[in-house]
Each structure stands twice: as C-alpha cells, then as structure tokens.
Amino acid sequence: MTDTNTHAPRLPEFHAASATNEQQAVLDEILSGPRGSLSGPFLAWIASPELADHAQRLGAYCRYRTGLPARLSELAILVTAAHWRAQAEWQIHCPIALSEGVPESVAEALRAGRRPEFAHADDALIYAFATELYETRRVSDATFEATVRRFGHRTTVELVGVLGYYALVSMTLNVFAMRADDASAPLPFPE
Incomplete structure (x- = not known):
C-alpha cells in the first residue's frame, strides 16, 4: 500500500497576481458568474486554463440551468459526493442541499453510506438513477423509463450531465487532496 498523503494539497498555491492572461480570463469569468468564488476544483483546474474554462461553463449549466429543481440537483450532487467520498464536495454542497430542502436525515444517510428514507417520490427516483449508474455503470430499463416519464428526455440527459x-x-x-475553505472543518468521510 502506498502513502497517499491525503491531508496536504498536491498543487502549488495559486496566486492570482501571477496568473497568465488565459488564467486571468477564466478567473474573471468564474468570479463574475453565479458562483462568485474559486471554491471547489477551480484552483486545480486553473493549472490548465482551457480545461478550467470549459469545465466551469459546463458546471454553471449543470448547477444552475438544468430542468431539475435545485433540491433534486443538490441531491444528485450529494449522492455523487458520497459515492466518491469527496470531502470538499460534501462540505460545500451539503449546506446548499439542506437549504434547498434536502432533509438532514437524507443527507446523513448518504454520508454514512446508507439508503435514505425518502418522503418524495422524485427524490427516491433521483437516488435510484444515480446509485444504479454509479454501482452498475448502467441504468435499468425500469429506472430509465420512470425517469423519462417523470422528467422527460431532456432533463434525463441533463441529470446524466450533472452526475x-x-x-x-x-x-x-x-x-x-483539496478541502473546503475552512481547513479546520471536520471531514465528512473517513480517509
């Protein structure tokens, strides 16, 4: 087994004052958009400004402009964060998900690796779709048809994009090895 040094960031600290023109253009777009900050993966992606530019545009679409209501989009993000045990993703999106109406009991079950009890059929459907995709690398005909029946083809495609x-x-x-801005915050998942 190799030492993964999961507590120290693996990239040199980025300083906006020494950004290239390409990096500055991406920074300006991110900071002037709906996110308004460089939290999350952006400080890694900025090492490749073209990737950062394309990824942040896709992310803005996936987060803010799909046919999914914000609660369902944030639920899909939490399922993803829990699947990957992505510390910062959970730290950033769990409070957002809770504010959008994802019940705390659902978030805690996801964090702990348990199947949540859902009060809403839509939540259970998003969970089923996401977990099937992550666990089997496919989605069953029954889950696919239920998702299309409920959300339509376009939003089903967008759900795959969000995931x-x-x-x-x-x-x-x-x-x-990136973390949320508050380095003292407890980690949601064991390392």
Missing part, C-alpha cells in the same frame, strides 16, 4: 460533471469535480478534489 458526470460532479464525478469529475469529485475526482479532481480527491486527486489533488
């Missing part, structure tokens, strides 16, 4: 984008975010955060 894929936040899997990329989670992988980035995990590989580069």
